[in-house]
Amino acid sequence: MRWDNLVENPATAGETALFGTSAVTTRTFDTPEFRGITFHEVRARSILNRVPGASRMPFEWTVNPYRGCSHACVYCFARKTHSYLDLDTGLGFDSQIVVKINAPDLLRRQLASRQWHGAHVAMGTNVDCYQRAEGRYRLMPGIISALRDRANPFSILTKGTLILRDLDLLVQAAAVTDVGISVSVGFIDETLWRTVEPGTPAPERRLDVVRTLTDHGIGCGVLMAPVIPFLGDRPDQLRATVKAIAASGATSVTPLVLHLRPGAREWFMAWVAEHHPHLVRRYERLYAEGAYAPKWYQRRITRHVHELAAEFGIGPADRGMPRRIRTPEAAVEEAVAPTQLTLL
Numbered sequence: 092m093r094w095d096n097l098v099e100n101p102a103t104a105g106e107t108a109l110f111g112t113s114a115v116t117t118r119t120f121d122t123p124e125f126r127g128i129t130f131h132e133v134r135a136r137s138i139l140n141r142v143p144g145a146s147r148m149p150f151e152w153t154v155n156p157y158r159g160c161s162h163a164c165v166y167c168f169a170r171k172t173h174s175y176l177d178l179d180t181g182l183g184f185d186s187q188i189v190v191k192i193n194a195p196d197l198l199r200r201q202l203a204s205r206q207w208h209g210a211h212v213a214m215g216t217n218v219d220c221y222q223r224a225e226g227r228y229r230l231m232p233g234i235i236s237a238l239r240d241r242a243n244p245f246s247i248l249t250k251g252t253l254i255l256r257d258l259d260l261l262v263q264a265a266a267v268t269d270v271g272i273s274v275s276v277g278f279i280d281e282t283l284w285r286t287v288e289p290g291t292p293a294p295e296r297r298l299d300v301v302r303t304l305t306d307h308g309i310g311c312g313v314l315m316a317p318v319i320p321f322l323g324d325r326p327d328q329l330r331a332t333v334k335a336i337a338a339s340g341a342t343s344v345t346p347l348v349l350h351l352r353p354g355a356r357e358w359f360m361a362w363v364a365e366h367h368p369h370l371v372r373r374y375e376r377l378y379a380e381g382a383y384a385p386k387w388y389q390r391r392i393t394r395h396v397h398e399l400a401a402e403f404g405i406g407p408a409d410r411g412m413p414r415r416i417r418t419p420e421a422a423v424e425e426a427v428a429p430t431q432l433t434l435l
């Protein structure tokens with residue numbers, strides 16, 4: 092493994108080694124929850140990560156306490172980042188998890204630096220910071236506390252219901268700074284969920300998170316991602332999903348069609364070949380031009396979801412949002428060539 096290459100972005104690979112080989116401790120836990128997962132504990136040298144090409148993104152800085160994600164979404168395009176460590180981008184991405192155990196202390200120190208001017212910090216933009224590992228390592232309470240104590244604005248995008256463990260901290264932070272929470276729910280089809288997002292909480296449980304956050308005065312949007320062509324894009328599926336999102340009290344819904352960047356593409360297509368072999372040719376045709384579905388397809392889905400959102404009374408983003416709360420997802424749509432967002 093190339094631990095000296097553990098950098099946040101491929102654009103900076105080789106420039107900023109975050110820690111050396113000697114800093115890695117490898118552990119496994121023999122509990123059902125963590126069986127088959129290997130954790131690589133590291134002490135990071137830096138935790139605030141500047142996003143390359145930030146002008147296209149709704150944020151400039153990110154904090155990512157983990158690498159790899161046991162939520163194991165087949166389509167996850169953060170898979171590619173595991174290859175920079177010489178780790179496998181398929182099962183290895185799901186089961187070899189890098190944990191930056193000093194993330195809270197380091198963040199507190201970096202936020203206190205004179206060079207730091209309180210920019211918005213986005214989390215959950217690479218892998219899910221509320222994946223299962225967080226239940227054991229509990230890095231997010233320290234991270235949120237550090238941001239709260241500096242009144243530093245931040246946002247979190249997640250599929251993890253574990254975020255509710257930190258509800259009190261989020262409420263405290265939202266009282267002193269801008270906090271945006273988005274939950275990712277691309278569909279509510281249970282069969283599709285079990286096969287394509289096998290390590291995640293059920294979509295309905297994620298919508299419970301939206302409901303709870305909203306009940307506590309924290310406006311929460313839904314990133315409806317990914318909308319999966321041929322499997323999750325039927326009108327009745329879109330309708331059921333948007334209806335459920337509306338019922339959760341989400342402040343906004345932002346659709347994002349599946350994209351298949353290198354690393355994710357191979358893994359996803361192998362999954363299609365195994366579970367839906369009759370769709371292989373159709374996917375090859377739809378993604379013939381590269382990582383993205385054609386514009387006409389993306390526009391069709393976006394228009395349809397927006398019509399449903401209007402029908403069910405959601406959005407537009409920001410309407411009715413509580414003061415001091417903002418969501419990052421409206422801008423995500425513009426950044427539809429995201430190099431940082433993983434369709435969480």
Ligand code: SF4
Binds near residue numbers: 161162163217218435
């Ligand atoms: S899409 Fe998000 S939740 Fe799913 S594996 Fe990737 S980082 Fe984890």
